[in-house]
Amino acid sequence: MTITITDFLVAFGVAFCGWALQTSVSGITRKTVARMQKRYGPKWYQNFRDIFKLLNKRAITHGWVYDFGVIMALAGIIGTAMFTPVANIVVFKGYDNFFVFVYLFAVGMLGMAMSASGSGNPLASIGVMRALTQMVGYEVPFMVIVLALIHVRDTSSISALVDIQQASGWNLVVMPIGTIVGFICLMGMLGKKPFDTYIAPAELASGPMVEYGGKQLGMLMIMHEIATFVEISLFVNLFLGGGSNILEFLVKYFIVYTLASYVSNVLGRFKIDQVVTFYYKIPILLALIQAGMLVIFGWGV
Amino acid sequence: MTILTIIIALIVLSFATYYITKINNQVGAYTTVVVTLAALVIFLLEGDKLSGASSIGILRFSVTPLAWFFSIIMLIVYSMVAFFNPYWMKKILHPGAYNMLFLLSLAGTIGVFFAENFIVMFIFWEIVVWASMFIIPFGKSRTASVVYYAMSTFGSFTFLYAIFMLYANYGTFVIKDSLEAAKGDANIAIAAFILMLLAGFIKLGIFPFHIWLPMAHGNAPDTFSPILSGGLVKLGAFLTILITTLLPIHEVTKDQAYIFGVPILIYVLMIFGAISIVVGTLMAIKQDDAKKLLAYSSVANGGYILIGILLYDEMALSGALIHIFGHAIASATAFLTIAAVSYRTGTTKMSELGGMIHKMPITYVVYLMAIISMAGIPPMTGFISKWLLFQALADQGMFFIATTMFFGSIGSFLYVFRPLSVLFLGQLKPEHKTVKEAPIGMLIPMVILSGITLFYGVLPNSLVEYTAKIESALGFDKVIETSALVIQGNNGDLHAPLITGIFAFGFIIALIIFLIAPKSRKVGLMDTYTAGEFLYTPSLYHAGYAYYAPFERLYQKHPNIVALFAALVQKVKDFGKFIRFVFFSRWPGRGVMFIILTMILLMWGEKL
Numbered sequence: 081m082t083i084t085i086t087d088f089l090v091a092f093g094v095a096f097c098g099w100a101l102q103t104s105v106s107g108i109t110r111k112t113v114a115r116m117q118k119r120y121g122p123k124w125y126q127n128f129r130d131i132f133k134l135l136n137k138r139a140i141t142h143g144w145v146y147d148f149g150v151i152m153a154l155a156g157i158i159g160t161a162m163f164t165p166v167a168n169i170v171v172f173k174g175y176d177n178f179f180v181f182v183y184l185f186a187v188g189m190l191g192m193a194m195s196a197s198g199s200g201n202p203l204a205s206i207g208v209m210r211a212l213t214q215m216v217g218y219e220v221p222f223m224v225i226v227l228a229l230i231h232v233r234d235t236s237s238i239s240a241l242v243d244i245q246q247a248s249g250w251n252l253v254v255m256p257i258g259t260i261v262g263f264i265c266l267m268g269m270l271g272k273k274p275f276d277t278y279i280a281p282a283e284l285a286s287g288p289m290v291e292y293g294g295k296q297l298g299m300l301m302i303m304h305e306i307a308t309f310v311e312i313s314l315f316v317n318l319f320l321g322g323g324s325n326i327l328e329f330l331v332k333y334f335i336v337y338t339l340a341s342y343v344s345n346v347l348g349r350f351k352i353d354q355v356v357t358f359y360y361k362i363p364i365l366l367a368l369i370q371a372g373m374l375v376i377f378g379w380g381v
Numbered sequence: 382m383t384i385l386t387i388i389i390a391l392i393v394l395s396f397a398t399y400y401i402t403k404i405n406n407q408v409g410a411y412t413t414v415v416v417t418l419a420a421l422v423i424f425l426l427e428g429d430k431l432s433g434a435s436s437i438g439i440l441r442f443s444v445t446p447l448a449w450f451f452s453i454i455m456l457i458v459y460s461m462v463a464f465f466n467p468y469w470m471k472k473i474l475h476p477g478a479y480n481m482l483f484l485l486s487l488a489g490t491i492g493v494f495f496a497e498n499f500i501v502m503f504i505f506w507e508i509v510v511w512a513s514m515f516i517i518p519f520g521k522s523r524t525a526s527v528v529y530y531a532m533s534t535f536g537s538f539t540f541l542y543a544i545f546m547l548y549a550n551y552g553t554f555v556i557k558d559s560l561e562a563a564k565g566d567a568n569i570a571i572a573a574f575i576l577m578l579l580a581g582f583i584k585l586g587i588f589p590f591h592i593w594l595p596m597a598h599g600n601a602p603d604t605f606s607p608i609l610s611g612g613l614v615k616l617g618a619f620l621t622i623l624i625t626t627l628l629p630i631h632e633v634t635k636d637q638a639y640i641f642g643v644p645i646l647i648y649v650l651m652i653f654g655a656i657s658i659v660v661g662t663l664m665a666i667k668q669d670d671a672k673k674l675l676a677y678s679s680v681a682n683g684g685y686i687l688i689g690i691l692l693y694d695e696m697a698l699s700g701a702l703i704h705i706f707g708h709a710i711a712s713a714t715a716f717l718t719i720a721a722v723s724y725r726t727g728t729t730k731m732s733e734l735g736g737m738i739h740k741m742p743i744t745y746v747v748y749l750m751a752i753i754s755m756a757g758i759p760p761m762t763g764f765i766s767k768w769l770l771f772q773a774l775a776d777q778g779m780f781f782i783a784t785t786m787f788f789g790s791i792g793s794f795l796y797v798f799r800p801l802s803v804l805f806l807g808q809l810k811p812e813h814k815t816v817k818e819a820p821i822g823m824l825i826p827m828v829i830l831s832g833i834t835l836f837y838g839v840l841p842n843s844l845v846e847y848t849a850k851i852e853s854a855l856g857f858d859k860v861i862e863t864s865a866l867v868i869q870g871n872n873g874d875l876h877a878p879l880i881t882g883i884f885a886f887g888f889i890i891a892l893i894i895f896l897i898a899p900k901s902r903k904v905g906l907m908d909t910y911t912a913g914e915f916l917y918t919p920s921l922y923h924a925g926y927a928y929y930a931p932f933e934r935l936y937q938k939h940p941n942i943v944a945l946f947a948a949l950v951q952k953v954k955d956f957g958k959f960i961r962f963v964f965f966s967r968w969p970g971r972g973v974m975f976i977i978l979t980m981i982l983l984m985w986g987e988k989l
Contacts, residue, residue, distance in 0.1 A: 083879060088886055095887075135894070141901035142909075145738055145745075145806065151891040158887035159880075175876045179768050184880060186758045186794065193798060194749070197806040198738070200906035205802055205924035212795050213932045216788070223787040224780055227771075231778035236873035290910050295898035299891065353931045368780065375641075375778040 083172070088162075091171040095161035098309035099302060103127045105334060106305065109341045116345070127305070131298050139294020142199045149195020150296045154303045156188030161306045164313045165239040167323040176238045178226055181314060182219070188303060189215070192288060199291035207287020210278035210352045211271075217359030218268030218275070221367035225258040226318065228371035232381045238314070242322035250321040254380040258370040259319045261363045263340075268359070269311045272344035277352045312337050382423060383435040384442040384495045388488050391420065395484035402470075402477035409480045410467035416484060417460035420491075424449070424456055433495060439554075441497040446851045448494035451619050454706055455490050457833065458611040458713045459483075461826035465604045465717065468724055468823065473519050473602055483605075486512035486613070493616060498554035499544040506580075506616070507537060513605075513613055522600035529597045532590055536580035543576035560627045570633045571646065577624050578650070584617025585683040588657040589942050595664070598676030603720035603729070606672055610679045611713030618686050618705050622698070626855040631693050641779045643692070651691050655785035657684035660942075662792035667933045669926075671719045671729045671800045675712060678755065678796060681789050682708045685770060688782060692773050696871060699848040699861040700769030706844065707762035707834065711754035714830040715797075718748040721819035721827070722804065731800055732926045736809030736906065736919075740816040743824055745805045750831040752797035754838065757790055760881040761838035765845075765868070769861075772870040799928050808906055808919040839881045842866060 107124035114121025123129075141147055163176045163184070170176065193211065196204040229251065230236045233244055245251055252259045268275040279287045292300060316322060316332045323329025350358065373379045394416050402409025424431070429449040433442035466483070470476045489512060492505030510533045517526040548554055550569055551562035563570040586594040594614070598606045624630070634644035641648065661681030668674035682704070689701025721744050722737055723729045738745040754761035767790060774783045818824070837844050842863045849860040861868070868875040907919060916922050927933065964975055 083882075088883070091883070092886070092890070135898045138899045139901045140904045140908075142904065142906060143739065144742075147895065147901070151888065151895050154891035154894070155884060155888035158890055159883040162883050162887070172876075172879065174874055175879055177768075177873045177875060179771050180759070180875070180880060183758050183764055183767070184884070186756070187753075187884065190753070190756075190758065190794070190798075194801065194806070197802040199909060200736070200806075200808050200922075201909040202807070202922060202924035203910070205807060205928075208798075208802065209924070209928055210931075212798060213929065216791050216795060216932075219791045220784060220787045224784050227775050227783050227787075228778070228780055230775040230872055231780075234872050236772065236775060236870070240873075285910060285912065294901060295895065296901070298898070299894060302894075351931075353935055356932060356935060364784070368784070371780040375780055 087171050090169070091162035092158075094164060094166055094169060094171065095158050095306060098161050098164065098166070098313070099306045101330070101333070102305040102309040102312075102337075103131070105337055106308070106341075109338055112338070113341060113345055116342075127301070131301050134293070134298030134301065135295050137294040137298075139292075139296060141296070142291065145198035146195050146291075147296070149191045149193075149198055150299050152191030153188045153195065154191075154299050156184060156186075156191055157303045157306045157310065160184045160188065160310050164310055165242060165317060165322065166313060167326045167329040169326075170239040173239055174237050178230065178236045178238060181238070181310070182223065185307070185310065188307065192300065192303070195296075196288035196291070201291050203284050203290045204288050207278050207280075207284050207290070210280075210284075211288065213352055214268060214271075214275060214278055214355050217356045218265040218363075221261050221359060221363040222265035222269075224364070224367040224371050225255070225261055228258070228374040229255070229318070232374050232378070238317050239322075242317050245321035246324055251319045252321075255319075255370055255374060257366050257373075261367045261370065262315060262319050264363050265359075266311060266315050266336075267340055267343065268355070270308060270340055272340055274344075274347045274350045275355055276344075277350055277355055280349065308337070312340075382427065383432045384444065384491070385433075385435045385437065385440065387420065387423065388492050391416070391484055391488035391491070395481045395488060398484055399477045399481040402480045406470040406476040407467055409477065410463075410470050413466050413480050413483055414460070414463040417456065417463045417487065420487070421453075421456040421460045424452055433497070439498065440501055442495040442501070443497040444495060446847070446854045447619070447622065450702065450706075450847060450851055451494045451615065452491055454615065454709045455487070455494075455612050457830075458608060458709055459487050461830050462604060462607050462611075462713065462717065464822055464826040465720060468820065469602060469604045475519065479516060479519055479602070482512040482516050483608075486516070486608070490612065490616060494619060497556065499547070499556055499559065500554045502556070503537070503541060503544060506540070509613060509616065510534075510537065513609065516605050517597050517601045520600045520602040520605070522596070525593075525596040525600040529593045532583050532593045536583035536590075539576040540580035543573040546576070547573050556623070557627060560624065564628065564633060567633050567636065570628060570630075574624055574628060574630055574633070578621060581617040581621040581624075582653070582687075585614055585621065585687060586617070586657070586680045587653050587683055587687055588660050588680070589945070591657060591660065591677075591680040591683075592943055592946065594680055595668075595673045595676040598679065598716075599670055599673040603672075603716075603723050606676075607713040607716035607720070610675065610716055611709040614679055614683065615705050615709055617683070618690070618701070621687065621690050622701070622855075625690055625693065626698070626857075629693065629856070642777050647691050647693075651688050651779075651782055654684040654687035654691070655782050657681065657687070658785045658789035662789045662796065663936055663939070665796035666792065666799070666929050668796075669730055669732055671722075671731050671804060672716065674731075674796055674799065675715050675719065678793065679708075679712060681793065682712070682755075684789065685767075685786065688786065689766075689770050689773070692777065694773055694776070695849075695852055695857055695859050695861045696769050696776070697773035698852060698857070699845060700766045700773060702848045702851060703762065703769065703837075703841070703844055704766035707754055707766050707837070710830055710834050711751045711761070711763060714747060714751035714827060714834065715755065717823070717827050717830070718744050718751065719800070721823050724823070725816045725819060726813060731803040731928075734804045734810070734813070735807045735923045735925055736805075737813070737816070738805045739809050739906075740813065741805075741818050744819050744827065747824075747827040747831050748805065749801065750834055752801060754834045756793045756797050759838065760835065760877065760884060762834050762841065762844075764838060765841040765875070765877060768875055769868070769870070772872060776871045795929060795932070803923075803925040803928055807925065808923040810920045810923075839878055840866075841868065841877050
């Protein structure tokens with residue numbers, strides 16, 4: 081397969097639409113959550129307003145790595161989003177490898193962590209430390225589940241996994257325990273309560289984000305929205321069968337994100353050591369059981 | 382040029398360097414640079430067409446792609462590290478001996494790689510051990526050297542025992558022939574394999590023999606730690622690959638019970654690799670000394686390499702070989718950046734440093750690229766090898782081993798980020814206000830090494846093709862396949878240039894957004910959000926001490942393997958005391974009695 085500049089542009093279109101989609105969806109969720117809490121809530125397009133306002137403000141910088149880290153963060157996340165298969169729009173078919181997702185995503189995270197630490201504020205460093213510690217928690221069970229999936233399906237390409245699910249049923253049915261683990265890990269990835277320890281506004285003054293303002297904050301907000309888009313899409317593609325058309329995908333996407341947000345709104349916050357102990361008690365055990373069921377016994381395949 | 386000539390030249394030059402350094406230590410140090418670079422150029426120009434024909438008696442050599450691959454890694458690391466030697470001449474106690482042993486250990490490694498028979502390999506193996514053993518105490522600690530030597534000697538004895546065992550049974554020292562012959566008898570083959578593997582385990586720093594790595598790497602002179610981590614540790618990997626594939630161990634053990642598609646012995650050995658990954662990662666996370674941290678990371682990476690080799694399929698071996706290459710380069714680079722910081726500030730303790738990026742930006746960028754590779758993030762070489770290893774693991778469905786590997790992989794984000802955040806970023810300490818960027822002679826090798834890491838991360842195919850060549854030379858039926866740009870895995874393809882291209886595309890977009898938006902105003906590092914407090918002391922406003930405290934607290938009561946070794950040492954001492962009590966007491970009659978008894982036994986002879 082030859083790759084042309086058109087592919088790049090289409091892929092960028094996916095990333096851009098993903099950003100627009102997630103920013104709107106999170107706006108809608110903000111509204112519905114507010115209504116549940118008997119508040120009026122912001123307009124659904126409030127996040128767009130925030131981003132454009134921030135991009136137009138003059139802000140401060142703490143040196144070149146503070147700026148460079150932000151650019152690298154956004155670059156890594158845009159790159160990951162460009163690989164994301166959405167329903168039948170699969171630009172780089174065959175190359176949308178699961179491990180590429182995990183590690184290309186890490187480029188963005190590394191950039192953000194670097195920039196935050198570079199601000200010289202210890203609260204930011206503590207926030208980054210917590211974010212990395214949390215990552216050790218949620219990534220391992222998630223990757224074990226997906227490894228078992230790759231083993232039984234003989235492919236690590238996300239779009240191929242989607243095709244298999246379209247033909248023979250969702251992985252939600254094939255591996256129900258795995259899907260639950262996947263959802264718990266997704267909550268950790270999204271940084272939703274009870275796993276929002278690293279932003280914890282009241283303790284850490286927003287952790288890594290403490291120093292940001294203006295265009296840097298705006299870019300990190302864009303990055304956050306695209307990252308959320310990538311994570312939710314990954315979950316939908318891996319466990320819920322992706323989508324045969326855009327509408328189906330969007331419905332699944334909306335349900336997953338809304339569910340995660342609502343769950344998050346009724347829970348308290350873990351301490352960081354509790355996060356790690358939690359992930360290394362229940363989810364990893366369930367993940368290993370599910371992997372054993374798939375790999376050794378072949379149940380559900 | 383033949384291998385023999387090169388090795389003899391290196392040995393002669395190493396002794397010559399000693400006298401040159403005696404006359405002028407700067408000239409002596411530059412001799413090491415010239416000699417190592419010359420050797421690298423010869424190896425690169427001649428390729429693996431080098432001749433192993435000439436020989437003196439038993440000193441025979443054979444040229445294989447595997448040996449050439451390892452020598453290139455070794456020569457790159459040695460020649461780049463040699464650039465640092467001139468700056469350390471004043472700090473090292475015996476510069477002449479240092480330069481001599483530096484070159485001698487290089488000659489030893491090349492001898493090990495190209496040896497045709499086990500005896501030659503063993504001799505050169507010992508040269509490496511002895512040379513490095515004398516270099517380590519030039520740094521901070523003598524104990525480190527003792528522990529290193531004690532461990533290595535244990536390995537050497539088992540290695541030698543295996544060599545003689547094979548000779549006693551099959552009457553040949555030639556590596557290929559004796560391993561070929563051993564195939565017939567599974568018991569001898571397995572015994573020899575395990576005995577030799579112990580030597581490999583010790584060099585590679587596999588649990589429970591990993592304790593020498595942090596001691597030796599952490600205390601060796603700053604210029605020798607990169608050689609230890611990037612070079613000498615990989616000798617263990619070489620030996621492991623050689624005996625695993627030439628035997629091949631999977632055929633010998635095929636009558637055993639199978640777990641996850643591999644014989645039970647292989648799986649047990651893999652578990653040691655997995656333990657190394659977990660132990661190395663957890664210990665690296667809690668280190669405050671940057672060099673010890675990187676040493677423990679070498680332990681973890683040794684685990685990856687071991688698992689990759691033992692998986693014994695074309696993807697895994699290719700992954701292991703690329704991991705050896707990638708980790709050698711990246712780890713050497715990281716050690717060199719720490720050495721550069723230590724050269725300017727005199728410490729490697731992270732909590733005593735901070736904000737070095739404002740004084741040493743190029744060193745920072747080099748360190749950043751090295752850790753991106755060590756953490757296995759694209760677009761660096763480390764990602765390619767991790768991808769291949771994960772593919773092989775997914776293919777076999779070994780999810781327990783994979784769990785530890787994922788843990789090590791994500792855990793590596795934690796420990797490689799600690800020096801980045803604590804040492805390079807954050808608040809600059811007032812006492813480091815006058816520190817300058819590392820001198821140009823140090824920057825050149827660091828930048829070259831980063832370039833290599835980046836190049837083979839973006840265009841890994843030539844590297845992958847060479848591993849395919851190694852595999853076919855080692856007798857694999859199936860070798861790893863690559864087309865011009867794509868690596869074909871068992872369950873998915875990897876298009877490394879595409880990933881880099883997409884990242885670059887994203888970078889341009891992000892840069893455009895950044896440039897369009899209004900320009901920011903630069904403020905000082907102390908001009909930050911402090912919740913309304915007034916702070917004046919930068920060193921107190923820096924999250925540097927016990928960086929991962931909440932995570933470390935979770936395993937602070939871990940059992941310590943050092944205690945086990947200490948108990949072992951105590952037992953040996955007690956036994957020695959007992960022997961002394963029995964045989965060497967102050968009462969002479971007892972000694973005479975034992976001498977007479979021994980003589981009676983000797984005269985009795987074989988009839989007993």
